[in-house]
Amino acid sequence: MEHQDWEVLCIAITNHTNDGNGDPFLGYKQAKTGCYVATSVPDFMDTLLDPWRNVIQRGRDTTLFFFGCGAIVNEPEGFGGLRASVVRYRFSSAVAFTAKHFHPPFTTHLMISFTQLILVEGFPLCEAFPNILEQSGLGMHSDVILMTATPGDDGPTVPLLCTRYSWAHSDARPWGNSLPVQCPQCGCPTPWKRTYADFSLKYIVFQCTYKGCGRVNKQEDKSPRKKYTMTYKAPPGSLLLPGRKRGAAWLEIPLAKFPEPDLDAVTDILDTETV
Numbered sequence: 001m002e003h004q005d006w007e008v009l010c011i012a013i014t015n016h017t018n019d020g021n022g023d024p025f026l027g028y029k030q031a032k033t034g035c036y037v038a039t040s041v042p043d044f045m046d047t048l049l050d051p052w053r054n055v056i057q058r059g060r061d062t063t064l065f066f067f068g069c070g071a072i073v074n075e076p077e078g079f080g081g082l083r084a085s086v087v088r089y090r091f092s093s094a095v096a097f098t099a100k101h102f103h104p105p106f107t108t109h110l111m112i113s114f115t116q117l118i119l120v121e122g123f124p125l126c127e128a129f130p131n132i133l134e135q136s137g138l139g140m141h142s143d144v145i146l147m148t149a150t151p152g153d154d155g156p157t158v159p160l161l162c163t164r165y166s167w168a169h170s171d172a173r174p175w176g177n178s179l180p181v182q183c184p185q186c187g188c189p190t191p192w193k194r195t196y197a198d199f200s201l202k203y204i205v206f207q208c209t210y211k212g213c214g215r216v217n218k219q220e221d222k223s224p225r226k227k228y229t230m231t232y233k234a235p236p237g238s239l240l241l242p243g244r245k246r247g248a249a250w251l252e253i254p255l256a257k258f259p260e261p262d263l264d265a266v267t268d269i270l271d272t273e274t275v
Contacts, residue, residue, distance in 0.1 A: 008119055009059035013048065014067040014104055022071040022078020041072060041081025042088070049089055057090050063118070063125060064091045067107065070098040073145050083160055086147055093125045093149065098164075099142035110136035129165070130241045133250050139167025143176070145255075162255040168240065170194070170247035174204040174232035185228035186213040195229070202234035 015024045016036075023038040026047065039047075049056065056062055064086060072078040073096045086094045097107075113135040117128040126148050133144060143166045150159060166176030171194060173179070182189045188210035196205040207229045214226040234240075235253045243249030 004055075004058065006055070006059040007061065008122075009056065009062040010065070010114075010119070011049075011052075011056070011063070012065040012067060015044075017069045017071045017078065019069070019071050019100070020075070022073070022075035022081070024068060024072065041078050042085055045081075045085035045089070049085070053089060059092075061125075062091045062093075064089075064094040066094065066096045067102065067104040068096070069102045070096075070100050070142065072096060073098055074100075083147065083162070087149065087160055091147075091149065094147040096145045096147075097138075097142040098145065102142055106138060106141050107136070110138060130250060130252070133165055133167075134241075134244060139169075139173070139248075139250070143167075164253040164255055166235075166251045166253060168249055168251050170197070170204070174206065175202065175234040175238075176251045176253075177232045179206065179230075183208040183210060183213060183228050186210050188213065192230075202238075203231055205229055205231050 017024050018038045023040055024044040025036050025038045026044060027037050029035055029037050066072060066082065072082055082094070082096065110132060113132040114125075117123045117132060118125055126146070129146055136144075138144065143164055146163045146165065148161045148163075150161070167173060168176045171192075174194075179192050186208060188208065190209045192206040193209045194204060195207045197203075208227045210227075213228055235251065237254050239252040241250045241252055
């Protein structure tokens with residue numbers, strides 16, 4: 001198996017992560033006051049992937065799915081470790097999710113679409129990913145992070161291009177932001193009203209619909225009522241992808257091109273393969 005060249009290789013990891021720093025859990029420590037044990041992302045990935053390193057690096061198109069809670073990409077330390085591991089093992093691409101309490105079963109449609117477009121029809125993941133997201137039904141549950149390496153003659157290389165995909169809805173998730181359940185001013189759980197939208201400047205204004213919002217006491221306060229309003233703007237550099245539903249689509253938000261965080265680790269692997 002180690003000496004076979006794979007056309008397409010897909011690895012999926014499911015795990016819980018520490019909400020504080022994004023460290024994945026490795027197991028449970030048996031003691032009187034037992035506790036779960038977590039480790040850094042690079043150490044966790046090395047534990048799981050190092051036995052399969054030669055298999056992974058012989059694949060032409062390799063993808064890593066991390067089905068874990070969003071702290072691994074929301075926390076800088078965890079995200080940096082994940083990026084380092086993606087480059088260290090020469091994955092062509094990697095996918096992670098931002099939901100704080102992520103539920104892997106919700107990705108069923110995403111994986112079915114991935115299987116059809118990537119494994120069966122052979123499209124490059126970076127080209128097919130918007131269509132995969134459109135079929136996923138993940139919009140209200142989680143944003144999605146796609147990491148893609150630069151293709152090279154000797155396999156994927158740095159820099160690592162990272163893109164965040166966030167589902168946007170003109171009334172429910174303006175420019176990828178979730179509206180609060182309650183008004184921060186009056187505390188009333190009433191629907192929000194869209195009062196103004198400028199799609200050329202990419203911003204939307206919402207207002208609380210409770211008639212008493214902004215007035216503490218009608219008898220004592222005779223000033224004009226000022227209802228609570230919120231303005232949502234599109235993330236810088238974001239692109240609204242074509243959608244199949246009116247008023248709803250995925251946002252493509254470029255994060256950055258990250259250089260390799262640990263060049264020594266990559267050099268060690270290259271030297272080992274050369275020997």
